[in-house]
Amino acid sequence: MKKKIPVQELQVGMYVTGLDQSWFNTPFPVHSFLIASTEDIERLKHIGIRTVEIDLEKSVVRHHPQFQAFSLPTPRKGTSSGTLPSADIEALRSLQTATLQRLHMAFKDARFGKPFRIYPFQKTLQGLTELALSNPSVGAILLENDNFENDILTHSVNTMTLALGIACHKKLPPGECILWGLSALFHDIGKCRIPETILDKPSSLSDEERKVVEEHTFHGFKILHQSPDASLRNIVARVALEHHEREGGKGYPYGMTCDQLQPLSRLIATLDVYESLTGDRSYSAGIPSSRALSYLVDTSRSDVDHRAAMDLVYFLGEYPVGTLFVSPNGQVHLVAGYPNPENPKEVITLVIAGEDGELLDSPEFQSPLVLEKEFVRSICHPRNFGLSQADMDHWIGRAGEKWMEETRTVST
Numbered sequence: 363m364k365k366k367i368p369v370q371e372l373q374v375g376m377y378v379t380g381l382d383q384s385w386f387n388t389p390f391p392v393h394s395f396l397i398a399s400t401e402d403i404e405r406l407k408h409i410g411i412r413t414v415e416i417d418l419e420k421s422v423v424r425h426h427p428q429f430q431a432f433s434l435p436t437p438r439k440g441t442s443s444g445t446l447p448s449a450d451i452e453a454l455r456s457l458q459t460a461t462l463q464r465l466h467m468a469f470k471d472a473r474f475g476k477p478f479r480i481y482p483f484q485k486t487l488q489g490l491t492e493l494a495l496s497n498p499s500v501g502a503i504l505l506e507n508d509n510f511e512n513d514i515l516t517h518s519v520n521t522m523t524l525a526l527g528i529a530c531h532k533k534l535p536p537g538e539c540i541l542w543g544l545s546a547l548f549h550d551i552g553k554c555r556i557p558e559t560i561l562d563k564p565s566s567l568s569d570e571e572r573k574v575v576e577e578h579t580f581h582g583f584k585i586l587h588q589s590p591d592a593s594l595r596n597i598v599a600r601v602a603l604e605h606h607e608r609e610g611g612k613g614y615p616y617g618m619t620c621d622q623l624q625p626l627s628r629l630i631a632t633l634d635v636y637e638s639l640t641g642d643r644s645y646s647a648g649i650p651s652s653r654a655l656s657y658l659v660d661t662s663r664s665d666v667d668h669r670a671a672m673d674l675v676y677f678l679g680e681y682p683v684g685t686l687f688v689s690p691n692g693q694v695h696l697v698a699g700y701p702n703p704e705n706p707k708e709v710i711t712l713v714i715a716g717e718d719g720e721l722l723d724s725p726e727f728q729s730p731l732v733l734e735k736e737f738v739r740s741i742c743h744p745r746n747f748g749l750s751q752a753d754m755d756h757w758i759g760r761a762g763e764k765w766m767e768e769t770r771t772v773s774t
């Protein structure tokens with residue numbers, strides 16, 4: 363089904379099939395395309411397009427308010443997507459899927475020694491970064507895509523999503539966020555040179571076969587280091603080489619300690635393990651996020667970099683900052699921050715609605731509490747209370763100030 367809409371209503375994730383001007387008058391090389399970033403929308407506006415035709419079937423923003431009422435997405439795997447508009451979630455899925463398809467082609471090209479173009483990846487990562495930076499609840503970016511079939515590609519896109527989410531959560535500049543995403547996306551590209559008979563082997567690998575698989579770090583480095591693109595040749599290539607190194611020199615290929623690695627390699631190594639533990643695969647289901655996190659932060663069991671593991675905990679949290687939840691007594695809490703680096707379950711909340719579900723005139727700041735699952739009866743959406751993202755941001759900021767005040771009072 364096709365529909366004409368004003369260009370002002372165009373969103374990332376919509377599939378454009380027609381313009382109110384001849385294509386020959388536009389700089390667009392193709393007659394139909396997916397809106398991958400706000401930059402695309404600005405270009406259309408810039409050349410004077412007022413109305414566009416979109417294909418609803420091919421668009422991934424099916425929850426546009428004009429077409430369908432808002433529905434609260436289901437939180438998954440230890441993350442809460444409760445504060446992310448569903449249109450954004452659809453756009454995220456679209457960009458993830460586009461990345462996956464392009465990665466499939468890049469793996470094919472790299473296998474035969476053909477260089478692949480980096481620009482399309484930068485473009486989709488730019489779109490993802492814009493979405494993540496415009497939503498403080500970046501934990502919600504982590505949605506599974508059940509349609510992914512190739513395990514290596516799925517793993518790479520999921521790892522990229524995590525890396526990008528953490529970079530945005532740290533409020534890094536967009537260019538840096540994209541670099542983190544690229545590093546995660548291509549960390550395993552060397553596997554394109556490993557025979558599929560070994561990669562897909564259903565039984566355990568022999569020592570000889572394991573050595574062949576371990577060579578994917580060298581293959582990845584070589585592929586990326588030969589790239590004409592400078593960002594791939596340097597940091598991204600180093601990540602491909604170093605992402606299996608472990609604390610205490612227990613990893614490969616060089617047996618380096620985490621402190622000897624470039625910082626991004628430490629993080630991607632950690633995300634690599636986390637995604638492998640939690641991701642659903644054709645041959646096994648992932649373990650719950652909370653179990654994987656408690657394993658990673660336990661230095662007596664895990665050999666990933668502890669700082670990187672804590673970055674991941676802060677990013678994911680069980681309930682990311684901005685989540686609204688109903689407690690057992692019916693009060694509605696807003697998760698406003700994680701004040702204690704030693705305890706990722708300790709949160710600061712604001713009570714925004716009483717037991718009767720009515721909004722309070724002034725939200726009540728709560729002392730930090732240990733947020734166990736039993737304390738969360740359900741997750742709800744700000745729109746249920748007529749709240750905007752700006753309201754939420756304002757309150758989160760106020761809670762932070764209040765917490766600083768209290769900390770100062772205690773220490774003086």
Ligand SMILES: [Fe+2]
Pocket residue numbers: 549550578605606
């Ligand atoms: Fe790997």
